[in-house]
Amino acid sequence: MSTIEMIHAAESRLQGHARRTPLLSSPFLDEIAGRRVLIKAECLQHTGSFKFRGGWSAVSALSPDTRARGVIAFSSGNHAQGVALAAKRHDAPAVIIMPSDAPRLKIDNTRALGAEVVLYDRASEDRDAIGERLARERGLTLIKPFDEPQVIAGQGTTGLEIADQAADAGVSEADVLICCGGGGLTSGIALALADRAPGLRPRPVEPRGFDDVARSLASGGIERNNRMSGSPCDAILTPEPGQITFPILKRLCGPGLVVSDDEALRAVALAFSRLKIVVEPGGAVALAAALFHAPEIEGDAVIVVATGGNVDAGVFRDALARFGD
Known part of the structure; x- marks a missing residue:
């Protein structure tokens, strides 16, 4: 089981190797969301994602x-x-x-x-x-992608940075929206925030039709997706939450959020036009939730993790053609 001590140990091993990614903002995105939106740009991490x-x-x-x-x-x-x-x-x-x-x-x-x-x-x-x-x-x-304690610990270092950067931005209470597949990043961030910034509430975000985590949180038990393909959000299509991650999510996360593929693609286009960052659809679902599901979010500010930027050129062109300015 991953612990906050493991996250701090991972932080020490990552020192000088991982990038401390920025917390970005745009008045235009704030206007769409109806609140302050802060975007943790993990798409700028080495290899293009928090992984x-x-x-x-x-x-x-x-x-x-x-x-x-x-x-x-x-x-x-x-x-x-x-x-x-x-x-x-x-x-x-x-x-x-x-x-x-x-x-x-x-x-x-x-x-x-x-x-x-x-x-x-x-x-x-x-x-x-x-x-x-x-x-x-x-x-x-x-090395499993999410149901592995040391992997969860490494992803949890994102949460340590979010806690510090949110404090610097004057935000002590907010929902933290996280693109979620099997829950490694979400559970790691949840552990870090519970320790360092308990006023920041982690919430997983998934594409419609692949919302196993949201359904699992609602039912209290692990729910499984009945298909494993058919969405541009390929990076976060997993069968079900992990045996290690789900108990953490259940204990520490707020309700899950679900967005459509078109909302994810529109968020890809907006991230490029307003923040000048490249985000893949699976890495943009949290931003989509912040922008297009405002009534489901609490507080005057929301923090979003843009988790990855490894998008195929064709998908990126389609997003810009359909939803770009």
């Missing part, structure tokens, strides 16, 4: 002998790149299992970072089973 934090935390926590044998991870792209870069900088081999329908940019970038990429069909194959089999056969250490 580098968890990848570095997990790889750096391994013993030298274990690390030298190599690591394996499964991911639609962002965790893949985070683990691949962390492994490369530690001179460790990396095998990454990716869905065959992942954006080509993410697959190419993962290979460019020196990792061996194994593709699978997310509709018919079980990535967990593939990862566990290869780990066993090759003696690799499996």
Whole structure:
């Protein structure tokens, strides 16, 4: 189980390796939302997403002998790149299992970072089973994308930064909206905020049709999505909340929020036009919730985590063509 002590330890190991990403704002976005909107731009993190934090935390926590044998991870792209870069900088081999329908940019970038990429069909194959089999056969250490204590600890360093930056901005009470797949980032941030900024309430945000976390929080038990593809928000499509992450989410998070694919794509366009940042649809759902679901949010300010910017050019062009100024 991840703890605040693990998050602080991960913060020390990440010192000098992860970027302290900025907290951005735009009067135009404030006007749409009807409140102050502060955007934590994790799309500017190494490899284009917060996932580098968890990848570095997990790889750096391994013993030298274990690390030298190599690591394996499964991911639609962002965790893949985070683990691949962390492994490369530690001179460790990396095998990454990716869905065959992942954006080509993410697959190419993962290979460019020196990792061996194994593709699978997310509709018919079980990535967990593939990862566990290869780990066993090759003696690799499996680094899961969200249900892994050291990964959660690394993602939780985002929450430590949010707490400090919100205080600097004069915000002590607000909802913190977090793009959520399996819940690694959301649970890590939740642990950090509970310790350092209890007035900031974490809330997961998901695309419609893939809102397993929101439904799980509402029912009190783990709910599963009945499909695993069909949304441009590919980075956050997971079957269900994690066994480690869900108890943390249940204990510390407010109700989940759900946005449409079109709202996510519109948020992609607005982030580019008003903040000059590139955000992928899955990394923009929290911003979409802040902008287009204002009645479901409490307080005079809202904090948004823009989690990733690894978007295919075609998807980005479509978002700008349909929703750009």
